[in-house]
Amino acid sequence: QSQFGSLAQQAPDSLLGLIRLFQEDQRPHKIDLGVGIFRDDQGLTPVLGAIKAAERILVEQQESKSYLGPVGDSGFVDLTARLALGDDLATSPSLVGLQTPGGNGALRLAFELLAEASKDSAVWVGSPTWMNHFPLIASTGLESRHHRFYDPATLRIDFDGMMSDLASAKPGDVLLLHGCCHNPTGATFSSAEWAEIIALCERQGLLPLIDFAYHGLGDGLEADAAPVRMFVENLPEAIVAYSCDKNFGMYRDRVGSLFVKAATLAQADAVRSQLFGTARAMWSMPPDHGAAACRIILSSPELRSVWQEELDTMRERINGLRQAVANSLPRLSAVANQRGLFSLLPISTDAVRLLREESAIYMAPDGRINIAGLSEANLAHFVEATSRFLE
Ligand code: PMP
Numbered sequence: 001q002s003q004f005g006s007l008a009q010q011a012p013d014s015l016l017g018l019i020r021l022f023q024e025d026q027r028p029h030k031i032d033l034g035v036g037i038f039r040d041d042q043g044l045t046p047v048l049g050a051i052k053a054a055e056r057i058l059v060e061q062q063e064s065k066s067y068l069g070p071v072g073d074s075g076f077v078d079l080t081a082r083l084a085l086g087d088d089l090a091t092s093p094s095l096v097g098l099q100t101p102g103g104n105g106a107l108r109l110a111f112e113l114l115a116e117a118s119k120d121s122a123v124w125v126g127s128p129t130w131m132n133h134f135p136l137i138a139s140t141g142l143e144s145r146h147h148r149f150y151d152p153a154t155l156r157i158d159f160d161g162m163m164s165d166l167a168s169a170k171p172g173d174v175l176l177l178h179g180c181c182h183n184p185t186g187a188t189f190s191s192a193e194w195a196e197i198i199a200l201c202e203r204q205g206l207l208p209l210i211d212f213a214y215h216g217l218g219d220g221l222e223a224d225a226a227p228v229r230m231f232v233e234n235l236p237e238a239i240v241a242y243s244c245d246k247n248f249g250m251y252r253d254r255v256g257s258l259f260v261k262a263a264t265l266a267q268a269d270a271v272r273s274q275l276f277g278t279a280r281a282m283w284s285m286p287p288d289h290g291a292a293a294c295r296i297i298l299s300s301p302e303l304r305s306v307w308q309e310e311l312d313t314m315r316e317r318i319n320g321l322r323q324a325v326a327n328s329l330p331r332l333s334a335v336a337n338q339r340g341l342f343s344l345l346p347i348s349t350d351a352v353r354l355l356r357e358e359s360a361i362y363m364a365p366d367g368r369i370n371i372a373g374l375s376e377a378n379l380a381h382f383v384e385a386t387s388r389f390l391e
Contacts, residue, residue, distance in 0.1 A: 014365050022362045030360035031378045033369040036183065036341055037251060038217075038314050041375045048249045050307035054296040058289070067285060070276040072099025072257075076291040079298035080257045084212060084225055084242050089232050089261075096260045096272045098279065099286045103213040103243025106258035107136050110209055110239050112278045113260070113271065114174055115140040123174045124166060124206070126150070128344070128366065130183040133176065133211075142174075150185045152346050155334035157187045163200065171205030179212035179240070180224040181340020184368035186322075188218070188339050194227040198234050208235065213243040216311045217318065218339035236263040244294050246341075247311055253290030314372075321374045328383040331390045341370050351389035359385035 018034040037045045071077055077097045081090035089095065100106040114121055123137050126149025137144045148161030169175070177197070182188065189197070201208050208231045218224045232238045237260075244255040258275070262268035279285075297303040318341065325343075326336035335343050345367040347355075355361040361382060363369045374382055 018362050018364070021356070025360055025362075027360040029378070029381055031362065031373060031382060033361065033363040033371075033373040033382075036370055037372070038246065038249065038318075038341065039370070039372040039375075040317070041377075043373070043375065045249065045251075048307065048310045050297050050303050050310060051248060051250065051293055053303055053306070054293040054300075055289075057296050058292050062292070065288070068288065070098065070279065070285065072286045073288060073291045073295055075299065076295040077257050079295055080242055080244065081259055083221070083298065084215060084228060084240060085232055085259065086225070086229055089229060092261070093265055094262045094268045095232075096262060096268050096275065098258055098272075098275055099291050100241075100256045100258050100279070101283055101286050102245050102254040102256040103211065103241050104132065104136070104256070105254065105283065105286065106241035106243070106256045107133070107209075107211060108139070108282070109258050109275060109279055110241055110260075111137055111140040111142055112282075113239075113274055114207075114209075115142050116274060116278070118172055121172050121174055121207075122170070123176055123209075124169055125176050126162065128184060129176070129178075130211070137176075145169075145173075150187055150344070152344070155185075155187070155332070155338075155344075155346065157189065157193070159189075159193055159196075163196065166200060166204070166206075169204055169206055173204075173206050174209050175201060175206045176209050176211065179210045179215065179228045180218035181214035182338075182342070183213070183340065184342045184344050184364070184366065186335070186338030186340050186343045186371075188337070189227070191227070194230060198230055201231070201235055207237050207239065209239040209241065211241050213241075214246050214340050215242070216247045217315050217341070220315065221308070221311070232259075232261050235261075237261055244290070248290075248294050248297070248307070250290045250294070253293075254287050255290035255294055256286075257291075318371050321371050321379075324379055325371070325374070325383070328379070329387055329390065331387075335371075341372055342368055343371060344368050345386065345389075346391045347386070347389045348391070355385055355389065361385055 022032050081097050122143045122145045125144050127146045147165035148158045151158040240259040242257045245251045260271050262271050297307050323336050326333045347367045
């Protein structure tokens with residue numbers, strides 16, 4: 001009698017499978033547009049110079065690795081709150097913040113909190129969204145509901161469709177939003193649309209949960225944060241799941257934080273104790289190293305400006321490639337106005353397979369491409385091969 005005999009095989013992660021296929025591919029002109037990481041023009045994802053410098057300081061100065069409290073690195077939490085939300089909102093007594101294992105950990109903790117607060121709240125999610133949102137929501141027992149978001153015909157947001165679907169959301173439901181750099185579509189709301197979404201949340205009593213995983217990689221630190229701050233400022237309650245894994249290039253170090261704005265100080269205390277208890281049952285404490293390195297950067301004017309320049313370079317490379325794709329392929333002209341690492345090509349899953357088999361171009365089965373996987377050297381091959389399949 002085996003304990004594991006009843007377990008079914010889970011579908012393998014499609015992107016991890018692609019990594020292996022790509023590594024085995026011997027064709028010199030192969031292009032990897034699969035995994036969502038920043039790449040430079042050489043296709044590399046080097047450790048940022050600011051991080052290298054901060055890590056040297058950390059190794060030199062760290063005196064103990066004894067446990068930190070449940071907040072994690074409180075300096076890191078304070079500095080990322082200020083970075084994301086600005087000084088005023090970050091220091092409001094009704095804002096609760098703690099360090100988490102990446103944006104993923106922040107999201108999981110947020111959904112756990114929401115499930116504990118109200119089992120019957122639905123989480124509204126635009127279609128399509130980052131694939132991991134669904135297991136994160138489902139693992140807490142919350143129900144997810146879809147609203148229209150992206151129109152593959154125009155490669156733009158179907159804002160009217162979204163608003164009309166959200167009209168059936170109930171008070172207390174949660175609206176999951178990407179702060180900037182939408183994964184997988186890159187589609188962005190205008191400031192007028194952001195304002196309409198805030199008004200909708202207010203009118204219908206919806207709680208916004210903002211997944212803010214690419215701060216600074218869209219239009220810059222201030223511009224990307226502006227809509228997020230509007231939610232936190234204008235609504236009585238709001239949640240922000242923040243990641244430093246992309247904007248500091250810390251992917252495997254798992255650096256993130258969660259911020260919850262509560263309506264009252266008493267509720268903030270309850271939220272805090274709930275988050276501490278849930279985190280303790282899941283990971284006890286978040287990993288320290290990456291957050292400590294980010295704290296060193298954010299608290300040093302010199303390192304901070306080194307980091308901001310590196311962030312600017314990453315963003316400008318992505319946006320330059322977006323413009324180049326739009327210039328070369330008229331069907332993809334909307335790509336120039338999208339932001340972040342990803343765009344969703346209007347092609348079939350068969351076309352995705354043919355591009356891999358015939359042209360050595362690797363992308364997710366849904367046609368999501370990592371723009372940063374393109375380069376001056378491979379753009380012409382990408383344009384030529386892809387143009388045959390665009391719908
Ligand atoms: N949200 C979105 C939209 C993402 O794309 C990702 C990373 N792929 C995350 C959250 C999680 O980021 P992290 O690596 O910090 O857990």
